Amino acid sequence: MVTLAKLVIVIITTLSTSSTIGYEPIKGKDELTAVHVYNYTTKDSKTKAFQILENKCNVCHKKRNKRRVFTIENMNTWANDINKQVFIKKRMPKGKKIKLTSQEYQDLLTWISYTKTSNNGI
Numbered sequence: 001m002v003t004l005a006k007l008v009i010v011i012i013t014t015l016s017t018s019s020t021i022g023y024e025p026i027k028g029k030d031e032l033t034a035v036h037v038y039n040y041t042t043k044d045s046k047t048k049a050f051q052i053l054e055n056k057c058n059v060c061h062k063k064r065n066k067r068r069v070f071t072i073e074n075m076n077t078w079a080n081d082i083n084k085q086v087f088i089k090k091r092m093p094k095g096k097k098i099k100l101t102s103q104e105y106q107d108l109l110t111w112i113s114y115t116k117t118s119n120n121g122i
């Protein structure tokens with residue numbers, strides 16, 4: 001217990017001294033980490049979303065809607081449209097044969113919300 005109390009005091013003293021002397025660099029580092037995590041998650045959710053677009057959407061679009069074949073390069077520009085067709089109007093995926101699992105809906109939504117946030121300028 002006593003050691004624990006000492007440890008807490010040491011931590012508090014370290015934190016308070018560093019926040020007066022070295023606050024700026026520490027803040028900068030935290031921000032860097034946050035940006036890194038953000039990029040990582042965004043990239044990951046994009047890859048997942050692309051797999052869904054490729055398997056469940058492009059299979060048909062390649063034949064029936066050639067102007068909207070999604071690629072990893074163009075998919076972000078279609079995010080709003082995809083949101084509208086899949087989640088708001090529920091027109092896509094078209095027909096009864098191809099269905100999305102609830103996990104796939106979730107993954108698409110995650111990508112769409114990250115894409116919207118990043119388009120709004122973080």
Ligand code: HEC
Nearest residue numbers: 056057060061064065068081082085086092093094095098
């Ligand atoms: C079985 C075929 C088929 C599947 C599967 C399919 N689409 Fe489509 N999609 C079409 C066709 C045909 C059109 C053009 C005519 C229309 O809009 O209905 C279209 C149009 C669209 C449009 C443009 C609509 C507009 O006019 O703005 C979007 C966006 C879209 N699809 C997204 C998707 C997404 C996302 C998926 C997968 C989750 C998907 N589609 C799956 C056939 C399909």
